[in-house]
Amino acid sequence: MMTAEEKKKLALFLDITGDSLRDGYKRLREAYQFSDDEIPPSSGEPEDPYLNGFPEEADTLEIVAGRIRLCTACALHRTRTQTVPGEGVNRPLVLVVGEGPGADEDLTGRPFVGKAGQLLDRMLASIGLFRNKNCFIANVVKCRPPNNREPLPEEAAACALFLTRQISILKPRVILSAGRTAVQTLLETAASLGSLRGHFTEYKGIPLLPTYHPSALLRDESKKRPAWEDLKVLRVKLSELDQAYAREAAERNP
Numbered sequence: 001m002m003t004a005e006e007k008k009k010l011a012l013f014l015d016i017t018g019d020s021l022r023d024g025y026k027r028l029r030e031a032y033q034f035s036d037d038e039i040p041p042s043s044g045e046p047e048d049p050y051l052n053g054f055p056e057e058a059d060t061l062e063i064v065a066g067r068i069r070l071c072t073a074c075a076l077h078r079t080r081t082q083t084v085p086g087e088g089v090n091r092p093l094v095l096v097v098g099e100g101p102g103a104d105e106d107l108t109g110r111p112f113v114g115k116a117g118q119l120l121d122r123m124l125a126s127i128g129l130f131r132n133k134n135c136f137i138a139n140v141v142k143c144r145p146p147n148n149r150e151p152l153p154e155e156a157a158a159c160a161l162f163l164t165r166q167i168s169i170l171k172p173r174v175i176l177s178a179g180r181t182a183v184q185t186l187l188e189t190a191a192s193l194g195s196l197r198g199h200f201t202e203y204k205g206i207p208l209l210p211t212y213h214p215s216a217l218l219r220d221e222s223k224k225r226p227a228w229e230d231l232k233v234l235r236v237k238l239s240e241l242d243q244a245y246a247r248e249a250a251e252r253n254p
């Protein structure tokens with residue numbers, strides 16, 4: 001039998017220990033919401049899938065992550081080890097949106113840490129982007145689909161409020177979507193990745209560049225060159241945004 005306070009202390013201790021054993025990188029976390037063991041579960045009432053209100057009302061990344069951690073809105077919650085809300089800096093230059101956690105992510109609670117994730121990190125680093133410096137890495141669904149299958153449309157739809165809310169808090173300068181699921185979900189389109197990748201479109205006024213998923217590059221070497229071309233398109237866009245920003249700043253302070 002544990003009280004809420006004891007559980008919280010234990011959870012915080014485990015978080016800190018986990019961070020320092022892993023890589024010292026302090027992950028974003030929200031306040032835990034535990035209850036005392038002796039409080040009986042409320043009777044009869046249907047379970048509120050989003051607990052404490054709707055995701056779009058959460059006003060910090062930590063609160064969104066907390067809602068995700070408690071979420072049971074789709075069947076993926078039954079098979080997850082833990083949720084993977086995403087990580088990185090707020091107000092990032094680039095928000096990367098992938099599909100959903102794989103086995104490594106499900107075990108660590110961190111996005112893109114397996115083979116595909118390591119390739120993604122190398123690709124981003126080649127144009128000066130780092131998840132602990134100027135990026136945020138997220139996924140369409142926050143819980144691992146069993147056997148790495150694609151998320152079902154109803155799972156992506158159930159989880160969409162979280163990504164939408166994350167984006168409106170993060171206010172990224174640019175979104176890089178990796179793979180078909182991410183771009184099709186963000187743009188609510190059935191258009192093929194082949195027709196969408198490599199040029200900028202927009203998501204709610206934010207420049208969005210669709211590219212291949214790094215797993216696709218691991219499976220098919222021939223996609224590496226076009227993926228590199230996409231990264232160059234991203235690099236050009238970032239330097240244009242930088243120049244526009246510098247011009248505005250100069251105009252404000254002549």
Ligand code: URA
Pocket residue numbers: 098099100101102105110111112113114116117139
């Ligand atoms: N693939 C994804 O789409 N996301 C991850 O976080 C890891 C692998």
Ligand code: SF4
Pocket residue numbers: 068071072073074075076077083141142143155158159
């Ligand atoms: Fe909730 Fe998303 Fe996990 Fe489904 S995948 S249980 S909607 S957090």
